[in-house]
Amino acid sequence: xxTLVQGILxxxxxxxxxxxxxxxxxxxxxxxxxxxxxxxxxxKTAVLYLIMVTGSLWERDVFGRxxxxxxxxxxxxxxxxxLALHTAYLLALATGALGPRGQxxxxxxxxxxxxxxxxxxLLK
Numbered sequence: 299x300x301t302l303v304q305g306i307l308x309x310x311x312x313x314x315x316x317x318x319x320x321x322x323x324x325x326x327x328x329x330x331x332x333x334x335x336x337x338x339x340x341x342k343t344a345v346l347y348l349i350m351v352t353g354s355l356w357e358r359d360v361f362g363r364x365x366x367x368x369x370x371x372x373x374x375x376x377x378x379x380x381l382a383l384h385t386a387y388l389l390a391l392a393t394g395a396l397g398p399r400g401q402x403x404x405x406x407x408x409x410x411x412x413x414x415x416x417x418x419x420l421l422k
Contacts, residue, residue, distance in 0.1 A: 300356035307349040311342070312416070318342045319409055322402050332398050336391065339405045343384040346412070350381060373422065376415045383408035 318338035325335040354364040357374075361367040365374050387404045390396045396404060 300352055300359055303352045304349065304356055307345065307352060308416075308419075311345045311349055314338070314342045314345050315409065315412060318405075322405050322409075326399065326402055326406075335402060335405075336398075339387060339402075339408075340391070342409075343388060346380065346384055350377060353377075370422070373415065373418045376411065376418060380408065380411045380415050383411050 318335070318341065321331055321335040321338045325331050357367055357370065358364045361369065367374075383404065387401060387408055390401045390404055395401075
């Protein structure tokens with residue numbers, strides 16, 4: 299069942315990522331649409347958390363461990379970086395740290411790590 303869930307969530311997360319990336323870039327280029335860009339990054343992060351939890355459950359069902367099984371060790375390591383950067387964005391947003399532009403640049407860093415991680419999984 300977790301394979302089906304992952305099969306649904308992975309493309310959903312990619313679509314949310316593409317929309318959000320466009321909104322973040324729009325804000326950085328024009329200064330417009332901060333609320334939409336912010337909401338989209340929060341939505342992307344929520345979908346990321348969901349896919350990480352269900353992915354861990356999938357690994358547990360298939361391999362007997364929640365994370366860092368040999369078959370997906372490096373993918374899981376990079377996933378932790380992806381989670382850390384997305385979580386740092388949420389913390390910056392909640393505390394007002396970095397200001398709006400800095401937060402959006404942090405979101406772009408999180409997105410770059412996500413692209414690397416997605417490529418890892420696709421190549422696997």
